[in-house]
Amino acid sequence: MDLRVIEKPDHGLFVQNLIRNYRVEGVKRRGRTFFYGLIRSPEELCLDFDCTIIPPKKYFSPPKETLLQFTTAPSLEVAAVMEEAPFIIFGVHPYDLKAIQQMDRIFSRGVPDPHYLKRRESALLIGVDPTGVAPRSFWVDMEADTAPGCFDLMFTDIGEGFIIEIGSRKGEDLLAQYGKTRKATIAEQQQRTNIRSRIAQSCKEKGLDFPKRQIPGLMERSDESLIWEEKASKCLSCGTCIMVCPTCFCFDVWDEVELDLLHGERLRRWDGCLLQDFAKVASGENFRESKTSRYRHRFFKKGLYLFKVLDDIACVGCGRCSTGCLADIADPVDVLNSLNGDVNA
Ligand code: SF4
Ligand code: SF4
Known part of the structure; x- marks a missing residue:
């Protein structure tokens, strides 16, 4: 492995x-919070953070976007709206890189989504190893503490400089063109290993009571558990847990036509299974009317249905859902450990 160092x-x-x-997008600091935004100077870029409020998925699947524009006269014309300008996301933690890899698979299967995929092709991903662990994170348990094959460049802070792992030809070219680097010494490589183990160890201090691979089986056995109802009774149906999740990808699509009926656009925006009307259809029927059914569905989708598609759990352990939930009922560690205790009692 070719590891470089930049002072x-x-x-x-x-x-x-x-x-x-x-165009460089990266992590910025505001008080004690971190968020992704446009970087205008090197001083703005923060690589020393635990977790951002919203994951970088917003660059590939924006909260709201125009998919196409149309005119109805003199003849019907439809034009897709695509973003193609190359850009860089600088400072993505391994768990978010893994989530992006899962999203790539979701948006490529069946009828591939050209809007998502065009943005992905245009993006260069520069990862960074965490320097701290957010209070609700458990990414080690979800095997997302490293993300081989998911980045163009990967940075690790070793004090006087950064060790850089090259993950793609695009990353290699970028570094060769714009960065002054040297080969990492054996001691520096060892330093990277030590730093990673130390951070991973502090992430392990709280987490799942059982291995991740048992989650699908646990879901299959927990359908009737009373824990679903107990937790869901406090749910506000606000949807925060799904909006901040890097592996949630559901959306709604609708048309808006101008009053002249000559022009219009097709839009889409994030949607999600915890929202009351998510499973409501045109006849008025709601397939998941109760809070319990919606709350349980989120866990079943991540731990069972998507497992059958991805051969992986659709949770990378970032802890954003848990941090953002006002009712404090969204923490996957708490829910999965409680279910595990319940079905094995
Ligand atoms: S379910 Fe929660 S912890 Fe898991 S990836 Fe989504 S936001 Fe992160
Ligand atoms: S964030 Fe909490 S209260 Fe809001 S929908 Fe999710 S589980 Fe319910």
Whole structure:
């Protein structure tokens, strides 16, 4: 594996060069919170964070977007709206890289989604290893502490500089063109291993009582558990847990036509199974009317239905759902451990 090192002063220059040549999106700090936004100077870029409020999925599947525009006269014309300009996301943690990899598979299967895939093709992903663990994160238990094959470049802070792992030809070219690097020494490589183990160890301090591979079986045996109703009774149906989740991808699509009936657009926006009307159809029937059925569905989808598609659990352990839930009932660790105790009692 070719590992390079960039010293901290040269890193600032590297970021500056990228900003001059690309749209660079990255993590910014506001008080004690972190969020992804446009980076205008190297000083704005924060690589020392535990978890952002919203994951970087918003760059590939935006909260709201126009899919196509149409005119009805003199003849019907329809034009797809596609974004193609290359851009960089700088500072993506391994669990979010793994989530993006899952989204790539979801949006590529069946009829591939050209809007999502065009943005993915246009993006360069620069990962960074976490320097701290958010209070509700459990990404080690979800085997998302590293993300081989999911990045173009991967940075690890080793104090005086960053170790960089090259993950693709695009990443290699970017580094060669804009960065001043040298080969990592054996001692520096060992330092990276030690840093990763230390962070992973602190993430393991709270987590699942059982291995991740048992989650699908647990879902199959827990359909009748009273825990679903007990938790769901406190649910506000606000949808926060699904909106902040890097592996949730459901959306709604609708048309808006101007008053002249000559022009219009087709739009889509995030939607999700915890919202009251998500499973409501045109006749007025709601297939998941009760809070319990909606609440349980979220776990079944991630732990069982998508497992059959992805051969992986659709949760990377970021803990955002748990942090964002006002009723404090969305924590997968708490729910899965409680279910495990309940079905094995
Ligand atoms: S379910 Fe929660 S912990 Fe799992 S990936 Fe989604 S937001 Fe993160
Ligand atoms: S964030 Fe909490 S209260 Fe809101 S929908 Fe999700 S589980 Fe329910």
